[in-house]
Amino acid sequence: MYMPELHALSAMVIALGMFYGFIQGKLRVEIVSLLTIGSIALLLYFLPMPGQDQYAGLQLAFEGFGHYALVTICSLMIMGRGLVVTGALDPATRALARVWQFNKSAGLLFTLVVCMFLSMVVNDTPVLVLMIPILVQTAMRGGMPASKTLIPVNAAILIGGMSTTIGTSTNLLVVSIAQDLGMRTLPVFHFTPIVLSTVLIALPYIWLVMPRLLPDNTKAVAVESRTxxxxxxxxxxxxxxxxxxxxxxxxxxxxxxxxxxxxxxxxxxxxxxxxxxTLEDLQETARKISAKLAPAWVLDRVEADSGRTAQDLIVAEMIIAPDSRLIGLTSRASGLDGVALLGIHHARQPFRDTRQHSPDAPMKEGDVLVVMGVPEELRSIAETEGLLQIEGVQEVARSAKAPVALAIMAGAVGLASLGLVPIAISALAGAILMLATGCVRFDRVGRALSAQVIVLVAASIALGKFILVSGAAAWLGGLLAIFLQLLPPAGVLAAIMVFVTLLTNFASNTAAAAVGTPIAFNIAQQLGLPAEPLVLAVLFGCNLCYATPVAYQTNMMILTEGDYRFSDYLRSGIPLVLIMITALSTSLVYWYDI
Structure with missing residues (x-):
């Protein structure tokens, strides 16, 4: 086996440095990504590729920021934000809550299936964000402990996300790199049947076995909700x-x-x-009995303020300070102007409290008000009325826009699924429509986009391209092919998945995609196998991030909510990884007849 050229060796060193940075965790993901881009740019500027000038290297290093895959990912994040802020997914979450009340086991199964299908077209993170409060509240009401449901639900979301080209940003990255290498464009639901066939094997484990492998941390995470x-x-x-x-x-x-x-x-x-x-229960009560938590004219006024100022309505909790004018007044006599008072929490008094247990009782120092309005009005009443904000704000869903947001998402996915336009075009058009129709406000686009994802994807695209053009992919592919040629096709696919899965669980799935895709493409050429199943093996391996909390951002999101330890992920995740690798490699062999 010949030694790699200098540029190929440099590409592998930079890739190892990127993985080491992710594993160490001492630097933020954004910093490691930017350092990767900078390293490639500096190297190719002072040591250009043969036959190229200095500026060709700069173009390679920075082309990820203008790549259509990144545009598509950002567009999908904006559309996902539109579904969340308009409350378009609320009916699904309410249906889940009703099933949980009926039966715990059936509730978990229904939740797993719904989350799996939702994450096919909506990014994994927003789906999990919607599910966490539902599962935590269900546990507090006597349901299955959240520590036994969060990891299984997260796994179902990740499996759903891997089943379409738009399910995760990593999927789009793998498909985009493969297209740059010459592979055909894959429709949105091209490999969905392959993943769904493995669900029949994985779902019983996630539903029945995984909760038994997880601890009951109810006491550790239980928090008394304010009523x-x-x-x-x-x-x-x-x-x-x-x-x-x-x-x-x-x-x-x-x-x-x-x-x-x-x-x-x-x-x-x-x-x-x-x-x-609780506020959530009171909001649900108002919906069920067709009622309002504040006078209709007050709600109309704050909604008009929102439209006039182009600011979202938010709900905040504020405590009555000792110098507040409101002390001794009832809610009716408070004269709060510009905001809607939704509820009052009576503070415990140091001596016997003679107040009636009623929303019409006089307010006292330490009481907590939950109010709704635009940010400037909330700040104004806090200053003038002697109130202190004590909780983070909650945005009010623009429910009137929910059908519009659903229609836009369905149209964007449908056009790409039918092959009428590329997903990059339909997703960009969907994002523009979300902004034009007010489903997502332009000044809030920053909340939809993740700077971490943007620079990580840009760095991964640059690294993947450098690994390819430098000859590193050919060298690594040849090295792996020596060992893989002794294996049957299913073994080759499983080996590639194991390699990428290890990178994913201990570094970054986008970096694993950037390294694994060109290597898989080269191995296919050397072994005389079709490239598509090997590329899909990389894509699937990048999504098998169940075994560690650092493997994916959703794994980290549930770490605190479930009070999990590293061992909880290993114990419940490794069997699922093995099940998925076995099932997916077998399905790929059958599907592509290799």
Whole structure:
């Protein structure tokens, strides 16, 4: 085996340095990515490739920032943001909550399947963001402990994400690099049947076995949720009007207590219902009984302020300071202007509290108000009324835009799936429509885009190209081919998946894609195998990131919520990795008849 050329050796050194930086974790991912780009640029500027000038190297190093794969990834992130902020996925999350109330085991299975299909067209991270509070709240209400459900649900999301070309940014990166190497364009759902066939084997393990391998950390993560007293204004056309309070209670979430105000002597629901519960439960109660948590004219006013100022409505919790004007006033007499008061939490008093357990009781120092409005109005009342914000803000979903957001996402995915336009064009058009229709506001685009993902993808594209043109891919491919030629096709595919999976779980899936794709392409040429199944083996291996918390950002997101240890990921993830590698390599051999 000949020794690699200087540029090929340099490419491998830079790749190893990138992996080492990710594994060490001392530098941020963005810094490691930018250092990788800078190293390639400097090397090729002072030591150009044979037959090229200094500026050709600069173009190679920085072309990732203008690559169509990065444009596609950013466009998909914007569309995913549109689905979240408009609440387009809320019906699915409410359906999940209802199934969990019916049966824990059925709830987990239904959640796994729904998350799997959602993550086929929506980026993995937003899907998990939606699921975490549902699973945590379900656990607090006597459901399965969150520490036993978060890792399985995350695994299902990752499997769903690997089943389409747009499921994850890594998939797009692998397909894009392969296209640059000469492979045909793959439709969005081209390899979905391959992944779904493996789900039949993996799903029973995720559903029935994985929760048993995980600890019950309920006590470690349990947090007492703040409950609020609220006055629900029942709509005139609500089906609850005229019902008894007992009938209404049968429709409410488990954590909500409801009663009639003192002036409702007949026991039947009229214009008002008092309730106590968490903010999420009170919002769900208002939806179920067709009611509002604040007067309709106040809600109309704050929504008009949002439209006038082009600012999103947000909900914040504020504590009443000792010098607040509100002390001793009722919510009706408070005179809060420009915001909607949704509920009040009564603080425990140092001596006996004689206040009624009612949203109409006088406010006292330490009480917590949950209010909704535009940011400038919230800041204004905090300054003028002696209030202190104590919780992070929560954006109010622009539900009127939900059908528009769903239609845009469906149109973008549908056009690409039918092969009418490339996904890069349909995704960009979808992102533009999300902005033009107001589903995503332009000044909030920064919240949709991840700087970490952008520079990581750009660095991976540059590294992948350098590994190819420098001859490093050919050298590594030849070295691996010496050993792989002794294996059957299924063994070759499994070996490539194992190699990429190890890189993914201990470094970065995008970097693994950048290194693995050109190597797989070269191995296919040397062994006389079709390139497509080997490239898909790389793509699948990049998604088998179940075994460590550092393998993927969603793994890190659930680390604290589930109070997991590194060993929890290893114990539950390694068997799933082995199941998926065996099933996927077998399916690829059958699918491509090799």
């Amino acid at each position: 609020f007293l609220a006055k629900l204004r029942v709509d005139t056309d609500s089906p609850m009007r005229g019902k008894t309070i007992e009938e209404v209670r049968g429709r409410l979430p488990a954590g909500v207590t409801a009663w009639l105000p003192p002036d409702a002597d007949d026991g039947y629901v009229g214009r008002r219902v008092f309730a106590s519960g």
